[in-house]
Structures are given as structure tokens and as C-alpha cells.
Amino acid sequence: MPPLAYEVHRTRERLRLRIPERRHDERYFAALGQRLSDLPGIREVNVNAQTAGVLVRMDPEPGSDPLAGIRASGLFRIAAQPPALSPTLTGMRRTVERMDQTLAGLTGGLGDVRSLAFVLLVILALSQAARGQLLAPAASLLWYAFDLVRFARPAPGARASIGTDESRVAGTRLP
Numbered sequence: 001m002p003p004l005a006y007e008v009h010r011t012r013e014r015l016r017l018r019i020p021e022r023r024h025d026e027r028y029f030a031a032l033g034q035r036l037s038d039l040p041g042i043r044e045v046n047v048n049a050q051t052a053g054v055l056v057r058m059d060p061e062p063g064s065d066p067l068a069g070i071r072a073s074g075l076f077r078i079a080a081q082p083p084a085l086s087p088t089l090t091g092m093r094r095t096v097e098r099m100d101q102t103l104a105g106l107t108g109g110l111g112d113v114r115s116l117a118f119v120l121l122v123i124l125a126l127s128q129a130a131r132g133q134l135l136a137p138a139a140s141l142l143w144y145a146f147d148l149v150r151f152a153r154p155a156p157g158a159r160a161s162i163g164t165d166e167s168r169v170a171g172t173r174l175p
Helices: 026-037 066-072 087-106 113-130 134-150 166-170
Strands: 004-010 014-018 042-048 053-058 077-079
Touching (some): 026 053, 042 066, 113 134
Parallel strands (some): 004 077
Antiparallel strands (some): 004 014, 014 053, 042 053
């Protein structure tokens, strides 16, 4: 049975998929990229085995339907959404979202869970550095703290919502 691919994003000219059950399978993604490139109406295919991602750039000409060709190819099955999170993870996500809203309300929009986590990680890193643990705990904690900042760049004037950034949900972005 072909693997299940989840549609991450689709426009008339682009289709972005994730195939999590084949993550890290370099041979599969190389072959998939080649086979998709050979289909009519496909201009370019980028695959990334590390993120299980496939980006297909399609020919937007009227009358061509590359998506039908992709579906008919039998290379994978396409689902509109990834499977739902377990009830435990869904509950945890809702709790964090409520904490985020409460913190934003208490600080007049200046603070959120992400900024609180950043501050706590920096404090823990400084504490470990003061104990002489420079390489292992301190460096790791600082790395995690700055990852929070690096991957969360909301548009000016907009607040990022927990769990909606594609890069956090799906790993990293495709090239």
C-alpha cells in the first residue's frame, strides 16, 4: 500500500506535502522526486527526506490538471489533514494556549508563553554557566532559548499563536 501524504498547502501553482512514514528515507524521496518530475504539468519538484517534505511546482496552464496526474500515479495517497493529535496532546495544547492568552492579558500584550520560556531558559543557562557547566547544560539551554526566538517571527503588530507556525508543526521549511 502506498504511503499516506498530508497536504500542507496548495495553490494553483504549488502543492506542499508531508509523508511522515517515509521520513529519512533518502532513496524513496529521490525516486519520488524523479517520478513526479516526469508527470505532465509538473515544472519542478523539491524533496527533503529529513522533513518528509515534497514541494511540487505545477504548470498553471488552463486545461492541464497535474494534481489529477499526481493522484492517479499511485505514488502515495493524499489526505487533506494530518491525523488528529491524541486527546492528551490536544488538552496540553489548549492549556498552553489559555496560559498564553492569560499572560498576554496580564502584560498588556507584551508577554506570552514563548517569551516567558525564553527568559526561563536564559536564566537556567546562566545558572548552569555560573556552576561551571558551560558546554553541556548551559550551551544547550541557550540554544533552545534562541531557537524559540529564531522560529517565531510574527508579522509586525501581530501576535503569534501557539501551535500554528508551519515550521514548528512540520519540522523545518523546504527550500
